[in-house]
Amino acid sequence: MARTRYAPDRGLTTRMTLTMFLLGLVFVAFIALIIGIMAAAHVSAAAIILIAVIFGGGSAFATLFYSDKIALAAAGAREVTPREAPELHGVVDRLCALADMDKPRVAIAPGPMMNAFATGRNSKNSVLCVTTPLLEGLNQAELEGVLAHELSHVAHKDVQVMTYAGLLAIVAGLLVRFAFYSELFGGGRRNSNDQNAFPVILAIMAVSAVIYAISFLLIRLLSRYRELAADRSGALLTGQPSALASALVKVSQGMNRIPTEDLRTAQGLSAFYFAPALNLRDPRASLAKLFSTHPTLERRLEELEKIQRQLGQVDPGPRAL
Amino acid sequence: MGFLDSLLGRTKPVQPKLDDLFGLPSAAITLQAATGFTPTGSGSVCFRAVEGGTFGGIQSEVRDLLDMDGGLPVEVSRDSYGFTWLVSSHMSDEIEALVTDLHAVNSTLVDNGFGPQLLCTVVGFRDPEDRRLGLVYLYKRGTFYPFAPRSGQTRDNALELQVRGAIGDDLKFEQDLTKWMALWGAPGL
Numbered sequence: 408m409a410r411t412r413y414a415p416d417r418g419l420t421t422r423m424t425l426t427m428f429l430l431g432l433v434f435v436a437f438i439a440l441i442i443g444i445m446a447a448a449h450v451s452a453a454a455i456i457l458i459a460v461i462f463g464g465g466s467a468f469a470t471l472f473y474s475d476k477i478a479l480a481a482a483g484a485r486e487v488t489p490r491e492a493p494e495l496h497g498v499v500d501r502l503c504a505l506a507d508m509d510k511p512r513v514a515i516a517p518g519p520m521m522n523a524f525a526t527g528r529n530s531k532n533s534v535l536c537v538t539t540p541l542l543e544g545l546n547q548a549e550l551e552g553v554l555a556h557e558l559s560h561v562a563h564k565d566v567q568v569m570t571y572a573g574l575l576a577i578v579a580g581l582l583v584r585f586a587f588y589s590e591l592f593g594g595g596r597r598n599s600n601d602q603n604a605f606p607v608i609l610a611i612m613a614v615s616a617v618i619y620a621i622s623f624l625l626i627r628l629l630s631r632y633r634e635l636a637a638d639r640s641g642a643l644l645t646g647q648p649s650a651l652a653s654a655l656v657k658v659s660q661g662m663n664r665i666p667t668e669d670l671r672t673a674q675g676l677s678a679f680y681f682a683p684a685l686n687l688r689d690p691r692a693s694l695a696k697l698f699s700t701h702p703t704l705e706r707r708l709e710e711l712e713k714i715q716r717q718l719g720q721v722d723p724g725p726r727a728l
Numbered sequence: 729m730g731f732l733d734s735l736l737g738r739t740k741p742v743q744p745k746l747d748d749l750f751g752l753p754s755a756a757i758t759l760q761a762a763t764g765f766t767p768t769g770s771g772s773v774c775f776r777a778v779e780g781g782t783f784g785g786i787q788s789e790v791r792d793l794l795d796m797d798g799g800l801p802v803e804v805s806r807d808s809y810g811f812t813w814l815v816s817s818h819m820s821d822e823i824e825a826l827v828t829d830l831h832a833v834n835s836t837l838v839d840n841g842f843g844p845q846l847l848c849t850v851v852g853f854r855d856p857e858d859r860r861l862g863l864v865y866l867y868k869r870g871t872f873y874p875f876a877p878r879s880g881q882t883r884d885n886a887l888e889l890q891v892r893g894a895i896g897d898d899l900k901f902e903q904d905l906t907k908w909m910a911l912w913g914a915p916g917l
Contacts, residue, residue: 412841413741420736427735489910493881494808500909501809505776505847507742507868510906548810563737636737643741646778646845647810719780 412718413643416636423632427572430625434575437618444610455585455611463578471570475512475527475534482524484516484536495542498551499535502558506644511535511561515542521661525557526566533561544661545654552651553658555641562640565633572629576622582615630700638707639714646718648711655711659704741844745870746834748900752851752863753824755872755898759853762894765861768852769820772916773833775845777812783842790814790836794829802829805915811847815916826851834867848909850875852917859884861891862917863899864909871902881912 441456470477479486489496496513503510511525511533518538527533535557537550545553560566586608642648696703733740759765777783787804794802794816803815816829830849837843846867853861862875874891876884888908892901902908911917 413844415738415740420738423736493912497809497910497912501776501811501847504866504868504907504909505742505844506739547808551810559737559739562734562739564734565737568735633737640737640739643844644739646776646783646842649779715780718778719782 412720414717416639419632419635419639423629423636426625426629426632430572430575430622430629433618433622433625437575437579437614440614440618441611444607444614455608456582459578459581459585463574463581467570467574467577471528471567474566474570475532478524478526479514479516479534479536482516482518482536482538484514486512486514486534495537495550498547498554499558502551502555502644506558506562508558508562511558515539521545521658523553523557525560527561528567529564530561533566535561540661541658544657548645548647548650549654549657551645552641552647552654555644556637556651557641559637559640559644560633563633563636565637568633569626569630572626576619576626579615579619579622583612583619586612586615624697627698627700631702634701635707635710638710642711642714643718648714648718652708652711655704655707742868744834744838744843744846744867746831746838746867748870748872749827749831749834749849749865751899752827752865752872755863755895756823756851756853758898759863759891759895763855763890765853765855765859765891767820767823767826768854768916769818769822769826770815770916771826771830771849771851772813772815772914773830773849774807774811774813774847774911774914775837775842776810776847778842778845783845786836786840786842787812790833793832793836803915807913807915813915817916823851848911850911850914850916859887860917861887862911862914863891864911866902866907869902869907870900871907872899873902873908875908875911875914875917877910877912877917881910883910 478484487495492513492515495515499510499513509530511527511530512535514534514536516536516538518540520538521541521544523535523537523541525533525535535554537553541553542550638651642651645651701707756767777787791802791804791814794814800817803817805813805815807813814833816826816833818826818829830851834843834846834849837846848867849865850862851865853863855861860877862877863872864875865872874888876887876891878884895901
């Protein structure tokens with residue numbers, strides 16, 4: 408392929424690689440620190456760590472394995488057949504044929520918000536869900552843009568990537584708790600068993616808390632980059648970045664009108680949604696940005712405009728893929 | 729898509745496979761002998777138009793190119809999904825000319841760097857009982873499948889499987905039945 412308007416976004420790729428590298432680094436540092444603390448103190452707190460890893464890993468993999476069922480149940484969604492929703496299936500059929508990917512199952516959730524999500528442990532078991540207000544509120548091209556964005560999440564295996572990325576935070580979070588409880592309930596045995604146990608467990612707790620905070624921020628950063636990547640792939644798939652941009656604006660506006668009671672139930676699922684279920688426009692927005700699973704609307708629109716210019720090039724000229 | 733590509737979230741747009749389309753004329757002869765279906769002479773290319781003037785310019789270029797050969801003018805239509813269909817019509821015995829026309833559309837889009845936008849090509853067939861059949865070529869997979877619509881958005885699955893039995897060896901057929909996408913109201917069918 409000598410010329411292409413579909414050149415990958417190198418900046419985004421670099422930033423994403425760097426984020427993942429940092430997450431890996433934090434992971435390695437975490438293990439090294441824990442081992443170091445234990446070795447230095449000649450204490451075996453291994454049981455606590457082992458339990459945390461087994462619990463954390465187990466729950467992460469269970470969540471991954473049942474992600475489709477969990478998400479559908481949480482959203483109150485129902486799977487629909489092509490006969491029940493011919494239009495929706497038609498759009499998904501065409502997008503999958505364009506992208507040459509397996510068609511996910513399709514579901515509709517009643518939900519009060521305009522939103523969509525895709526989940527599932529792999530492409531064979533993935534499910535794409537849209538809410539009824541989204542189907543009613545968007546026009547055909549906008550809906551296509553949203554579905555293309557969600558299909559890109561499936562193609563990028565985002566549920567898997569984010570589960571693995573989140574593993575560290577889960578284990579670190581559990582360690583803090585376990586260390587705390589073991590201090591609370593195991594306090595009586597401290598003197599008879601091991602003089603060093605108290606400071607060691609305190610150190611493990613502190614390290615875990617710091618690691619949890621760092622990896623939490625990195626995971627959110629990674630999530631925002633993956634949203635941008637899905638926007639990009641989705642817009643290139645349909646060739647209509649403006650339609651996706653317009654859908655984003657509509658969905659975000661819909662978000663801000665929703666009373667907060669409705670939002671709380673959806674926050675846990677936020678990472679897999681098309682738009683964040685939290686209002687980013689409050690006074691603490693700059694801090695919220697750092698914790699958000701999704702980039703700001705402005706940032707996403709800006710990136711889509713870039714793609715629009717890229718697709719409109721008359722002669723993209725020779726460029727290597 | 730490779731492991732690294734999905735890890736880094738960079739989907740590569742899929743380039744179309746064009747060559748297998750040329751197997752169609754000989755398969756049409758086999759199909760007629762086996763089932764009595766003959767080409768209607770109409771065929772269409774379906775693609776997702778890219779927004780903006782550049783793509784629009786290329787689209788009208790394709791249209792002019794096809795209209796130059798002095799045959800019936802090319803019809804352009806947009807379906808309810810926002811996809812564009814270019815319909816080329818020939819006499820029913822000119823299926824080779826039809827395939828050449830369809831290929832001209834493909835190659836113009838590919839040459840201009842818009843290959844990933846191609847969805848499928850549909851070539852129409854009819855039998856003496858006036859049943860409709862479309863042979864659909866999926867560009868991204870380079871495979872064919874039959875689509876036999878009946879009234880009221882139902883498909884004649886028996887006929888579709890019969891067609892696969894008749895010409896499944898002549899053409900590269902789509903093995904995965906879930907990819908046999910329904911194309912209701914496809915122009916040229």
